[in-house]
Amino acid sequence: xxxxxxxxxxxxxxxxxxxxEAKGHYGNTMGLYPVHETADRVYYKGWDEFxxxxxxxxxxxxxxxxxxxxxxxxxxxxxIEKAAQAxxxxxxxxxxxxxxEVSDGLRIVSPSDHVIEIYHGMTMRGxxxxxxxxxxxxxxxxxxxAPRIDHALITAEDVKTMDRFFHEVLGFYAxxxxxxxxxxxxxxxxxxxTAGNTVHDIAVIGGPNGKLHHFAFQLTDWSEIKKxxxxxxxxxxxVDIGPTQHGITRGETIYFFDPSGNxxxxxxxxxxxxxxxxxxxxxxxxxxxxxxxxxxxxxxxFTTVLT
Ligand SMILES: [Fe+2]
Numbered sequence: 032x033x034x035x036x037x038x039x040x041x042x043x044x045x046x047x048x049x050x051x052e053a054k055g056h057y058g059n060t061m062g063l064y065p066v067h068e069t070a071d072r073v074y075y076k077g078w079d080e081f082x083x084x085x086x087x088x089x090x091x092x093x094x095x096x097x098x099x100x101x102x103x104x105x106x107x108x109x110x111i112e113k114a115a116q117a118x119x120x121x122x123x124x125x126x127x128x129x130x131x132e133v134s135d136g137l138r139i140v141s142p143s144d145h146v147i148e149i150y151h152g153m154t155m156r157g158x159x160x161x162x163x164x165x166x167x168x169x170x171x172x173x174x175x176x177a178p179r180i181d182h183a184l185i186t187a188e189d190v191k192t193m194d195r196f197f198h199e200v201l202g203f204y205a206x207x208x209x210x211x212x213x214x215x216x217x218x219x220x221x222x223x224x225t226a227g228n229t230v231h232d233i234a235v236i237g238g239p240n241g242k243l244h245h246f247a248f249q250l251t252d253w254s255e256i257k258k259x260x261x262x263x264x265x266x267x268x269x270v271d272i273g274p275t276q277h278g279i280t281r282g283e284t285i286y287f288f289d290p291s292g293n294x295x296x297x298x299x300x301x302x303x304x305x306x307x308x309x310x311x312x313x314x315x316x317x318x319x320x321x322x323x324x325x326x327x328x329x330x331x332x333f334t335t336v337l338t
Contacts, residue, residue: 040099040183041082042133044096045246047093050072054073057075060263062175064078078168081155083154095242097138097146098146099149133148134151174262175248179249183233183246186244203224206225206230206304206308206310207279230303242337248298253283278320282301292338
């Protein structure tokens with residue numbers, strides 16, 4: 032059982048330089064459902080997500096505004112608040128409605144200066160196929176037709192402290208790490224962590240504090256990854272790398288950029304995680320193979336372009 036009841040990454044709130052270009056990308060190419068729009072924000076959900084939204088795009092700049100993680104019960108918030116304060120993190124309570132259609136909860140500034148919101152409720156919007164004798168997918172999906180968001184990768188100056196923060200405060204466990212050695216005092220170059228049974232909900236790699244490397248949409252399988260690539264060709268989406276295979280997580284992937292330069296990923300596969308599955312360790316000289324299993328080397332853009 033999770034320590035503090037976090038179930039999953041619930042929302043990614045990012046900045047975009049141009050809202051109408053972003054709407055073309057996230058709405059028309061990725062096929063997310065637009066659920067709400069204001070003068071400077073647009074809200075989306077994937078077709079297989081029941082809650083009101085999972086992606087918020089805000090006009091002005093690039094990068095991450097915040098990540099929302101959903102807990103199962105309102106009482107989980109207090110435990111996380113105590114754990115965050117014991118860890119030395121800055122916290123504040125948030126009220127229902129501060130985020131559209133989102134309950135009250137807790138805002139935490141992570142040791143890497145990322146804003147993390149913990150909430151227990153979001154207005155349920157449901158899905159097109161519903162829960163009563165549902166079809167296996169909606170008939171008229173647009174473009175990639177992404178079912179749901181999956182995970183985010185952020186950068187931090189101190190990855191090991193972030194690993195401890197996500198474990199001690201939010202109850203995550205590490206499925207995979209890149210470590211300088213197998214000794215207890217090793218430094219971490221990267222950590223892939225989950226709160227449930229997906230192979231990762233969050234990953235952290237070494238880099239400047241407060242930055243976004245990418246956020247990812249889950250697709251069903253390799254053939255859907257390839258088909259997403261076809262839509263990227265049709266829509267002239269800037270592709271970073273792929274389709275290819277990850278060693279770390281065993282996922283299948285394409286990395287690409289939204290029109291503002293925020294990196295996205297389509298991700299499929301990966302294994303089922305569970306808390307007593309031993310953490311997989313990679314050594315730095317195998318990092319290229321860990322990230323891009325087939326190519327076995329990182330491109331420079333992958334390690335340097337952050338938003
Ligand atoms: Fe990823």
